[in-house]
Amino acid sequence: MSNLQINIRQILDFISPEEIHSQQDRITEIYHSLFNKTGKGNDFLGWIDLPFGLSGHVIEDIEKAAEQIRGKAELFVVIGIGGSYLGARAVNDALSHHFAQLLRPDKAPHIVYAGHNISEDYLADLLDLLDRKDYAIAVISKSGTTTEPAIAFRIIREHLEGKYGKQEARQRIIAITDKEKGALKQLAMDENYTSFIVPDDVGGRYSVLTPVGLLPVAVAGYDINALLQGAQQMQKIIRDNIRNMHDNPVSLYAAARNSLYKKKRLIEIMVNYEPGLFYFTEWWKQLYGESEGKEQKGIFPAGVSFTTDLHSMGQYIQDGERHLFETVISVNNPKRKLSIPFDEQNLDKLNYISGKRIIEVNHMAELGTRLAHIEGNVPNIRISIPEINENSLGQMIYFFEMACAVSGYILDVNPFDQPGVEAYKNNMFALLGKPGFEGATKAINKKIKEN
Numbered sequence: 001m002s003n004l005q006i007n008i009r010q011i012l013d014f015i016s017p018e019e020i021h022s023q024q025d026r027i028t029e030i031y032h033s034l035f036n037k038t039g040k041g042n043d044f045l046g047w048i049d050l051p052f053g054l055s056g057h058v059i060e061d062i063e064k065a066a067e068q069i070r071g072k073a074e075l076f077v078v079i080g081i082g083g084s085y086l087g088a089r090a091v092n093d094a095l096s097h098h099f100a101q102l103l104r105p106d107k108a109p110h111i112v113y114a115g116h117n118i119s120e121d122y123l124a125d126l127l128d129l130l131d132r133k134d135y136a137i138a139v140i141s142k143s144g145t146t147t148e149p150a151i152a153f154r155i156i157r158e159h160l161e162g163k164y165g166k167q168e169a170r171q172r173i174i175a176i177t178d179k180e181k182g183a184l185k186q187l188a189m190d191e192n193y194t195s196f197i198v199p200d201d202v203g204g205r206y207s208v209l210t211p212v213g214l215l216p217v218a219v220a221g222y223d224i225n226a227l228l229q230g231a232q233q234m235q236k237i238i239r240d241n242i243r244n245m246h247d248n249p250v251s252l253y254a255a256a257r258n259s260l261y262k263k264k265r266l267i268e269i270m271v272n273y274e275p276g277l278f279y280f281t282e283w284w285k286q287l288y289g290e291s292e293g294k295e296q297k298g299i300f301p302a303g304v305s306f307t308t309d310l311h312s313m314g315q316y317i318q319d320g321e322r323h324l325f326e327t328v329i330s331v332n333n334p335k336r337k338l339s340i341p342f343d344e345q346n347l348d349k350l351n352y353i354s355g356k357r358i359i360e361v362n363h364m365a366e367l368g369t370r371l372a373h374i375e376g377n378v379p380n381i382r383i384s385i386p387e388i389n390e391n392s393l394g395q396m397i398y399f400f401e402m403a404c405a406v407s408g409y410i411l412d413v414n415p416f417d418q419p420g421v422e423a424y425k426n427n428m429f430a431l432l433g434k435p436g437f438e439g440a441t442k443a444i445n446k447k448i449k450e451n
């Protein structure tokens with residue numbers, strides 16, 4: 001049964017139900033090409049089977065490696081970028097205590113991230129922390145050649161070896177990479193690091209349910225089986241309702257956003273009301289941006305955290321250009337309980353809500369905002385989950401992955417490649433004088449002079 005519910009009633013002032021439902025046949029066809037692996041980018045459809053497809057021993061090996069790390073490290077550095085970073089961070093941040101880093105470590109190591117920027121200050125500050133902490137690392141790169149994580153790994157590995165010696169450092173490094181190619185694979189074999197494989201047919205941004213996401217989540221102490229079960233439940237709902245949009249949240253979401261896009265709603269804003277979901281939105285932005293934004297097409301995925309951003313972006317959303325729509329992630333129940341106290345003096349005039357749970361106020365802020373935005377001509381899609389836990393995150397991950405693939409096929413692009421990300425890399429390599437880029441270096445220097 002799905003814990004995730006989708007409500008598109010509030011886009012029906014903008015799009016007719018007939019228009020949404022007229023897409024059923026095309027979407028059914030798309031499911032067939034996805035499940036039968038016949039569509040564009042069909043060599044990257046391994047993610048479809050991941051919820052059921054990871055063999056038991058891979059899960060056991062991940063849990064074993066995580067347990068070893070948990071036994072020896074108070075800090076775990078996860079090195080990776082893009083799809084090799086955001087999935088783990090999305091899940092861990094959603095599940096963890098908001099102030100975990102400042103609380104004394106309990107049984108789980110704190111997780112910190114590196115390799116997702118090229119900031120000298122960030123890395124130097126991280127080394128300050130690593131000087132003081134007992135730590136281990138995971139280096140995650142499918143290609144094994146990405147510049148950002150490679151720089152971070154080189155620096156952190158040197159620190160690790162200096163701190164523990166080469167032999168012990170080897171016991172504190174886990175490599176997650178391709179099964180046979182790439183520099184990281186070579187190094188992992190030479191140094192005998194514990195290693196996990198990113199399957200050939202799973203691209204970075206669809207890899208959260210492989211060791212790429214599962215290992216850091218297990219190290220943080222969360223239940224990776226429950227995460228996979230959530231994804232399994234969502235896959236079953238989709239498969240059981242390939243022709244029945246009414247009971248298939250993925251079809252509804254893909255059809256709704258496609259109809260809105262055709263009406264020139266070019267920006268989709270994912271809205272959360274729980275700060276723990278900030279990185280879930282970042283994961284979703286990467287998934288949709290890199291999958292759909294090509295051939296001069298695609299919805300621009302943006303994100304806001306409410307009510308924080310109601311005091312900034314809220315103005316634009318209410319009153320600015322009408323080229324956007326919102327997808328609101330609504331959480332029914334918090335993990336904790338807290339009520340607003342009564343105050344004799346009532347100087348802040350808050351006694352009218354004293355005794356109420358904070359969640360009640362948050363929900364009224366959410367409802368009030370939704371009504372205001374709809375009134376302001378912003379179509380709203382609402383996705384609700386009972387609470388933030390491994391199961392609902394697993395459901396959401398698979399839901400958004402499948403909806404992204406379906407949406408990409410509706411747009412007639414290949415949702416599994418990313419040719420556009422090469423442009424900056426080629427310029428950067430040319431500017432840095434990377435061997436093999438000599439021609440490009442000359443051309444770019446000429447271009448710089450001319451400008």
Ligand code: PA5
Nearest residue numbers: 082083084141142143146204205
């Ligand atoms: O989704 C993708 O494919 C990308 O975002 C990659 O995950 C990202 O570029 C990192 O690549 P790699 O894992 O090869 O270092």
